[in-house]
Amino acid sequence: MELNYSEDSNRPPFRKFMITYNPKFSIGDNLENIKAALTGLPIDAAIIENSLNYEFSDTIIGINHQKIDIGLAIANMMNVPVVNLQKIKEVGLEKAVAEKEEYLKWHLDYYGEYAGKRNYGQEAMLTIGNGYFGLRGAYVESHADKDNYPGMYVAGVYNQLTTKINDRDVVNEDLVNLPNAQYISFGVDHQLPFTIKKADIQDIYRSLDLKTGALTTTLHIQLSTGHIIQVRATKAANMNQWHRYAVKYELKPINFSGSLQIYAGIDGNVINGNVERYQDFDQHHIDVIGMAAHDNQVSMTGQTKTSHVQFVINSKLSSQNLDTKKLIDTTTEEGKVEQTLSINVEPGKEYEFEKNVTVFTSKDKDANLEADAQKELDDSSFDNTLSDSEKFWSNVWQHSDIIIDNDLTSQKLTRVNIFHMLVTSAALASGKLDASVGARGLHGEAYRGHIFWDVTFDLPFYAIHYPAIAKQCLLYRYNRLAEARKYAASEDKQGSMYPWQSGMYGDEQSQFVHLNPVSGEWDPDNSRLQRHVSISVAYDIINYVHITGDKEFMDKYGLEMLLSICKFWVSMTDYDKDADRYDIHHVMGPDEFHEEYPNSNDHGLTNNAYTNIMVSWLFDKVNTLVSDEDSKVLKQASEKAGFDNDLLSKMNDIDHKLRLDINEEGIIGQFSGYFNLSKLNFDSYRRKYGDISRIDRLLKGEGKSPDAYQVAKQADTLMAYYELPFNEVQEVINRLGYKLPANFFTSNLRFYLDRTTHGSTLSRIVYSVLDEIDGNMDQSWQLFSTALFSDYYDIQGGTTAEGIHLGVMGATLQIETKCYGGVRFDTDEVTINPHLPSTWNKISFKETYQGVNYNFVIGHHRIDVTADADTHVSVAKKAYSLTKNKMTTITYK
DSSP: OEEEEOSBTTBSSOEEEEOOOOTTSOHHHHHHHHHHHTTTOOOOOEEESSOOOOSSOSOEEEETTEEEEHHHHHHHHHSOOEEEHHHHHHHOHHHHHHHHHHHHHHEEEEESOOOHHHHHHHHHHTOEEOSSEEEOOOOTTOOSSSSOOOOEEETTOEEEEEEEETTEEEEEEEEOOOOBOOOEEEEETTOOOOOOOGGGEEEEEEEEETTTTEEEEEEEEEOTTSOEEEEEEEEEEOSSSTTEEEEEEEEEESSOOEEEEEEEEEEOOOOOOSOGGGTTSOOOOEEEEEEEEETTEEEEEEEETTTOOEEEEEEEEEBTTBOHHHHEEEEEETTEEEEEEEEEEOTTOOEEEEEEEEEEETTSTTOOHHHHHHHHHHHOOHHHHHHHHHHHHHHHHHHSOEEEETOHHHHHHHHHHHHHHHHTTGGGGGSOOOOOOOTTTTSOOGGGGOBOTTHHHHHHHHHHHOHHHHHHHHHHHHTTHHHHHHHHHHTTOOSOOOOSSBOSSOSOOOOSEEEOTTTOOEEEOOGGGOTHHHHHHHHHHHHHHHHHOOHHHIIIIIHHHHHHHHHHHHHHEEEETTTTEEEEOSBOOSOTTOOBOTTOSSOBBSOOHHHHHHHHHHHHHHHHHHHHSOHHHHHHHHHHHTOOHHHHHHHHHHHHHBOOOBOTTOOBOSSTTGGGSBOOOHHHHHHHHSOOTTHHHHHHHTTOOGGGBSOBSSOOTTHHHHHSOHHHHHHHHHHTTOOOOTTHHHHHHHHHHTTBOOOSHHHHHHHHHHHHHTTOHHHHHHHHHHHHHTTTTTTTSSGGGGOOOHHHHHHHHHIIIIIISOEEOSSSSEEEOOOOOTTOSEEEEEEEETTEEEEEEEESSEEEEEESSSEEEEETTEEEEEOTTOOEEEEOO
């Protein structure tokens, strides 16, 4: 590659760079050489002179008998658009660059065919859906195998199965993979249907249009018989009529005429096979009960094996130019119904078909399954599905977009995260689904689709932009309050104890053992001792009501939940009379590397700092809520929760006397006895293993235990500073009677960062915020950007294949607006204290707080803010009045 560079508007003197492709290196390594060679040059765009001619991308080149979309690669690596020289000749440089930059900000594209977990990961990232269902972005021609996984999941549809492992009955509850109805393929001259096979595929390009929600896959195919054909499949989920999705299937024979077959159907022979480490368990969750065909329509009915959730999936195959009702043959076999349509084709001519699908389950309120599924199918078409999708996403980007100036990659991935937040949740806003958002969305089967504390990282985005979704996530917990009471009672505790992993019923779904992929052994799993999930539920209630002002929710649901949770935590404490302190035993913090004390027969830890700080905070908050609550409402909630004034008095005593372990340097111990643990030689383990993010598995593989070492999977001790305003955490520590040195926060942050391996994707999120608080913007940015890229680059080596990490996606959006944009809703006054990354020129976004809609444009020294009501904001502790619908400009240093 030759590059001529001039600092003076392309006038001499020039500097010439010659960068040579080295065939001994991978394409990735060669790209890294390009980046290194060009470091420091103020490059705004790159121009490709000799790209190949493709309709889906104009920046594909051939290198050493391989093809690569160099435009995508350089855009990701150097954060600049890459344009084609021919395009520049047609429209001019400025317009060509602007058009490509706009395209890249709104599309998630993948070029080429990939195998195994890498393709699985791309399928997860290309998932479309509407919060009722998620449809993985697999090729429509594929069936589940080692390289492809066309899964479909409906929110709240779980099933429990029992598998005997080593003479132990192990029960697992899974979000169920339902029958594959997106399948459609083709065949030539009545040969077998085309399948995704590397030998037959010349090119593959997949593009998710974030503006419309449509996923388009283009295949250039040359069969072993010599037939060449172009195939384009476009999938869309209906975002309004959320029981529907549609596929438009376009074929163009290139070099042949004759007979062409279209194959479509519904495959009920599916299992939950997305996660390799679950393969020892029974994954056959559904029974197909019936199949039917009529004209161009087919139907499949069935139910889950033990939860007995019934489902009906209908589909129809049609074409505008053909009477498909008369041309289609239908066959059924065990668990599968298939359609075949034969047509005569000519070279160079395009043929278009569409497949519309409807999905209903018995968890739908007031649904007449078969009748409703049929009516939806009769009313559906690809055009109306795409139209509803376009309207929905247009509204999303108008009201919920985050616009970042001068950072192409952050802009794209921010929109990808917003997209998947709503793919997972949109239908919840209807209030008709008894479901919440899982840690892996509706995108895969990791964590078995369970609900964790990850909701805490997602709820602020929902509360600010889609309060009905946030409310439904909390109602999911309210609807399982009785189960939480039962769980607490089973552990000889009072009140309500929510499970670490929750599914259909709200009972604990955490396992007692799990498979260590390093050692191949079954290790004990005490993760259910992360009782702090109940604190997260309480925190989410308080945060939601604070952001939305939804007092009705607090009165009808929230207060009862809060009192029940507080009652549980009172019962968790033990009083030490000699020290006049309260202790909380048998818990784990967010750091899952520590489950118990080394050489102990007891499970759990004592006085986890995060847990104790948050319990004290919660008791104080609820005490204030109770004092301000209407007496009638308080009486009703107290009766339901079994709560009285004695408990309130006990809470007040506890929130002043919980114990923390703080050493002489002011370091807060992660739990009592933490400082007695051994220190780990991290450098030695990095030299030995490279990636030590899951040091727990490595240590266990060596016959050691992470419980014995000062090592952490993720932020734990300082987690409260992520969730709460800094001053509120300080108030808790002071109320507990502890005094910390002036530089304690910096010392604690360095101490724990040195011991954290970021084995959880959420770890970088929390530490990014903590570093921003401490003024370490370089490290904050490094951690944030890695988190933002984490699913796109699948930085954990295959976990994205099993579903995206929704908590990280929601949290990155909060870092952008709350930390870097500086807009906080900690009090009744909106405060704005920006801390923009140096590479961002400005950030723009809209947010709704307590019924007032704000529009923010935030630069490095200027803030433009507009509100739809007379109100005020605070910048650098100075108040500024806002006049309704009038922009106010504020300058700051």
